[in-house]
Amino acid sequence: MRALRTPLASLAVLAVGLAVLAFATEGFRAFTSESARRIVVSEHPREVPSVALQTAAGERTSFSKLHGRWLLVDFIYTRCETYCLAQGGEFARLQRRLAEPIAAGQVLLVSVSFDPRDGPRELADYQRRFGDRGAGWMAARALDDDGRMALMRAFGVTAVADEMGGFVHNAAINLVDPAGRLVAIRDWDDARGAADYVMQRLAP
Amino acid sequence: MRPGQRTALAGAALWAVLAVPAVRHPLESTMTYQMLVQLPLLGAAGWALAQGVPAAIDRRLALWDQSGISGLLLASLAGLAWMLPRAMDASVDEPWVALAKFLSVPLLIGAPVALSWPRAGFVVRGIVLAEVIAMTLRLGWLYLISPQRLCSNYLLGDQQRLGRILIIVGLAILLAVAWKLMWGHSGTGRATGEGSSDARR
Numbered sequence: 001m002r003a004l005r006t007p008l009a010s011l012a013v014l015a016v017g018l019a020v021l022a023f024a025t026e027g028f029r030a031f032t033s034e035s036a037r038r039i040v041v042s043e044h045p046r047e048v049p050s051v052a053l054q055t056a057a058g059e060r061t062s063f064s065k066l067h068g069r070w071l072l073v074d075f076i077y078t079r080c081e082t083y084c085l086a087q088g089g090e091f092a093r094l095q096r097r098l099a100e101p102i103a104a105g106q107v108l109l110v111s112v113s114f115d116p117r118d119g120p121r122e123l124a125d126y127q128r129r130f131g132d133r134g135a136g137w138m139a140a141r142a143l144d145d146d147g148r149m150a151l152m153r154a155f156g157v158t159a160v161a162d163e164m165g166g167f168v169h170n171a172a173i174n175l176v177d178p179a180g181r182l183v184a185i186r187d188w189d190d191a192r193g194a195a196d197y198v199m200q201r202l203a204p
Numbered sequence: 205m206r207p208g209q210r211t212a213l214a215g216a217a218l219w220a221v222l223a224v225p226a227v228r229h230p231l232e233s234t235m236t237y238q239m240l241v242q243l244p245l246l247g248a249a250g251w252a253l254a255q256g257v258p259a260a261i262d263r264r265l266a267l268w269d270q271s272g273i274s275g276l277l278l279a280s281l282a283g284l285a286w287m288l289p290r291a292m293d294a295s296v297d298e299p300w301v302a303l304a305k306f307l308s309v310p311l312l313i314g315a316p317v318a319l320s321w322p323r324a325g326f327v328v329r330g331i332v333l334a335e336v337i338a339m340t341l342r343l344g345w346l347y348l349i350s351p352q353r354l355c356s357n358y359l360l361g362d363q364q365r366l367g368r369i370l371i372i373v374g375l376a377i378l379l380a381v382a383w384k385l386m387w388g389h390s391g392t393g394r395a396t397g398e399g400s401s402d403a404r405r
Contacts, residue, residue: 006268006269006271009269010273010274010277013278014281021281024285024290025290031290032354032355032356033290035290158356162359168360
């Protein structure tokens with residue numbers, strides 16, 4: 001019996017260790033927090049908190065008032081001068097690609113700023129800069145710090161200050177269903193994938 | 205007080221200091237500091253703590269840990285978990301993951317290595333060292349060439365710097381082991397001592 005103790009202890013360690021690793025990687029599918037958040041969201045849709053927003057037009061609204069249609073949400077800051085420049089262009093492209101459901105009131109694009117320095121004017125400039133067609137694309141910011149943090153937490157957005165006074169952040173297109181649940185996350189430059197996802201679910 | 209107990213006290217002190225926010229946050233501010241300073245120091249705290257384990261308990265543990273296999277397996281698996289970019293990321297954002305890190309790195313990596321390494325023979329030590337070297341080089345290479353950030357909390361330049369240093373560390377351990385094999389004398393736990401002092405340089 002004595003000789004079996006080490007193999008038994010090792011087996012127990014191995015079993016528990018593998019179980020912990022499986023838990024930490026969503027079943028060996030996700031090794032980064034970004035891939036993990038996408039898997040978790042697609043398997044367990046997450047309620048988006050009803051945070052008060054102020055739009056580029058200066059109007060007040062909130063996430064709960066936007067229920068009833070598909071939302072394509074991205075997180076931005078308007079001073080961004082690197083690859084998030086392309087993010088704005090990508091949303092302008094989505095606006096064209098989804099023009100029909102937007103006109104039918106079934107889809108709304110929402111760009112939320114996580115930079116406290118962004119006000120309605122900066123947000124309006126941002127949309128103009130990327131060729132906003134005037135319908136179906138809302139740029140907004142949370143009205144207060146608590147709301148901003150709650151949104152970033154719910155969507156799993158992390159912004160890290162970089163050396164140039166800007167942010168590096170995990171940009172993505174977040175899909176919120178008409179019931180107000182975050183159900184899928186696509187790459188920030190995958191406008192086609194995001195549009196297809198919504199179109200398939202709108203089709204009768 | 206036995207020298208072992210003194211070392212254990214020093215380990216406990218190091219553990220406590222690392223948990224102080226004023227120490228913890230700077231060490232988690234970059235990926236490089238977290239992986240090459242914070243995690244090794246937490247492991248060292250556990251190693252020092254284990255020096256205070258009474259000989260009687262160590263002998264009983266040895267019955268379940270022939271050639272140090274169970275303990276080194278435990279340390280490898282726990283080490284693997286803290287090599288996941290997701291785990292390093294979450295330990296900055298999530299308090300319960302931070303707690304898991306501060307408990308598991310000393311108790312499930314540092315302490316088992318301290319207790320099991322002296323029991324391990326040439327072959328087991330060789331396997332562990334080969335895996336440590338290979339994993340360090342693999343991880344360094346991955347961090348260096350990945351065009352994407354693997355941690356949401358850290359910048360790409362930081363990740364690449366960590367990759368470069370990990371490759372240097374891996375090569376340094378490799379050289380130290382090769383040196384020892386050719387010119388050293390096979391002895392007690394000295395091989396690790398040399399490896400880690402080289403890694404810190």
